[in-house]
Amino acid sequence: MPILESTYNPPYIFRNYHISTIYAAKLRSVKAVPQTRERLQLEDGDFMDIDWSYASSCSSNKVLVVLHGLDGNAQRPYVLGLAHYFNHHGWDVAAINFRGCSGEINNLYRSYNAGASEDLNHVVTSILSIKKYESLAINGFSLGGNLLLKYLGEGNNLPKELKAGVAISAPCDLHASLKKLDEGRNWIYSKRFVMQLKKQLFLREKHFPEEITKEQIDKCTNLYAIDQLYTSQAHGFADALEYYEKSSAMSFIPTIHIPTLLINAKNDGFLSENSSPKEIAQNNPDFYLETPEYGGHVGFLQKKEATYTEERALEFITSHL
Incomplete structure (x- = not known):
């Protein structure tokens, strides 16, 4: 025990x-x-x-x-x-x-x-x-x-x-913890993560313009959206939920x-x-x-x-x- x-x-x-x-x-x-x-x-x-x-x-x-x-x-x-x-x-x-x-x-x-x-x-x-x-x-x-x-x-x-x-x-x-991070008391952390990750995605768009666009990145306002747009797709998952399920x-x-x-x-x-x-x-x-x-x-x-x-x-x- x-x-x-x-x-x-x-x-x-x-x-x-x-x-x-x-x-x-x-x-x-x-x-x-x-x-x-x-x-x-x-x-x-x-x-x-x-x-x-x-x-x-x-x-x-x-x-x-x-x-x-x-x-x-x-x-x-x-x-x-x-x-x-x-x-x-x-x-x-x-x-x-x-x-x-x-x-x-x-x-x-x-x-x-x-x-x-x-x-x-x-x-x-x-x-x-x-x-x-x-x-x-x-x-x-x-x-x-x-x-x-x-x-x-x-x-x-x-x-x-x-x-x-x-x-x-x-x-x-991963999914349940992401929901916790989206709670109001965590807005400062969530906002910072989104800002920093989008900065990395904009850099990635310059190197891989055929894979992702600035317009798609601009629309991401939370971590789930980033995982749906990039994390899941770039790593072979059907969507963000499958990524969370198989990676937790x-x-x-x-x-x-x-x-x-x-x-x-x-x-x-x-x-x-x-x-x-x-x-x-x-x-x-x-x-x-x-x-x-x-x-x-x-x-x-x-x-x-x-x-x-x-x-x-x-x-x-x-x-x-």
Whole structure:
């Protein structure tokens, strides 16, 4: 029955959902992380960029793969903070930039989505073929957390080096969580996502004018419309609803068979209630669920440099090596 009691007790100001979410995303200061970029060529002619940082004290036989969220990249504070913390504790870190997220548009019309586990599988396989790490773990945030959970539970031939996974603030039911994000109290986040994603679509239209038009992009006023116009069509789904159904981690969590921790805050306004599946945790001995009262969306700040989830990720992964 791996439902875990949370010990996260934040400073009073960070008990506010909005303050925790916005401060972590925009105001948190993290120490500089020296990164080396490696371009990974994909079998379909596209590429992904990996930003590597290395254990500070010695050559490491352990590597953490980090997956960012929607409209994110490997330079976001939540990625850099985690990389710094794991580097300091003897881990190399491979921070992934999904297709089109490293500051350069990717080669294909398609980019990334919450269910593109084939790309994660390729990353893991490539890393282990380049360096013979004894242990590999994966930490995914938000959209990247959903992607990780899907990858772990969909029947891939997982390598023996893959020891554990950690998902933070993961929208395990994509459609239900999108509806939450459309609620009035989340208008500032929803509006920002739409603005940023449309900016990327306008850039994509310049490179692929035969696939999408400015007029179509202009008509998108919410995330569902963007998924209907682009995300679903560019990635082989009939429509947005099929994309949500086939990509949501909820269907795959019951068949996860390596130690996996999901931390979703109860006050995370981005997530539907069923994104924290207690019944599945009670029935799957390899799936651990922790639902702190506070934390917002990818927040979990403390009165110290590291976040609560950075500490918990290292603790959980280390306990399963």
